[in-house]
Amino acid sequence: MLDLTPDEWNAVRLSIKVGLWAMAGSLPFGILIALLLARGKFWGKSLLNGVVHLPLVLPPVVTGYLLLLSFGRRGPIGSFLAENFGIVLSFRWTGAALACAVMGFPLMVRAIRLSIESVDRRLEQAAGTLGASPAWVFATVTLPLILPGIVAGMILSFAKAMGEFGATITFVSNIPGETQTLPSAIYTFTQVPGGDAGALRLTLISVAISMLALVVSEMFARKVGQRMVVE
Template identity: 80%
Template structure:
């Protein structure tokens, strides 16, 4: 691949994989918690939480990126706090790209996990409770293993969304080669310069290959998890 792609193109591919993987893994713990709250929780404001979680799917990605820039930029309330106290800078950094991708992919992850949890028979969880298990132990030993296929699907959806995210990323962290230029940004750059069709085509083929591989891995992992659950 290094002979087929230029160093800048290879950097964009590697950065996209790093950003997408980071976004997926960083979203997972919160995604599972929020999915469980929406599936099993009974509290005031549940509909508000549901709306907030799915808001990135409704808003234009550029709007989401601008909100992130206002909140997490160096002069934003959250960004200024992170910089002053921890020296963390997100805007115009690859970590900011990961944050933007995580925000955009989070609703898809939560929805997949939530549907998986809602499909679990409540009687199994109730039985664990009658045997003395508290809520956390019931979730860890009953709910979590049974919803693993949904977790795998949610992770892959989040990863795929992160790989293809453009609007929120370029608005929040710009399009800096070697720092924030992911695959979509690099493809867009190639389409704006004369003679860039070949580079855009190469990166497009790479994007397709990665997406197909992600879907294949998702199907394979789902089958493996499903078989283990059936055996147990």
């Protein structure tokens, strides 16, 4: 049952690769946006919040099509990147990572924002009265306190990337060895006669990877929490 073919192994490896890059690439922006939404007071905050969470309510195919219009070879951003930096995202695995990052970004921001809002501001103020700069207060006080939320956001983003299908297949298609992730490979197997066994194998792999990610996240968050209590 778990004797995967080379193409199936490629789909597994590509999914993990895309998920990790999507998670890592969106993390700095996720922390920044979460901080702005949790602490910022500026005009357009509600609009920013709506834009960030828009991928959650839009059909994934719509999100993928918007990415294709923007980051495709003829799109304004895509043509600029291709002509000036030689970066092509459409129909490449990097485009799959971008699509997965966009789809998982609201989940990451939400988890980190809730963690920031739960921080006791008096701890930060106490550090400030001792002469610490805002950046140093964030690095030494706020960041350690919100670390469990950051870990949760990272895992949610990775899990979303592992299961993303609509936006990915619309933006980068379903090219074996290049953009065919686990969901795309499972979909392909369901469309061909006798593909049920392959679809089942990849489904079991998807469940195993997702469960492992959740278990690791829980263990890491628990260790962080215990360390903070001891300190």
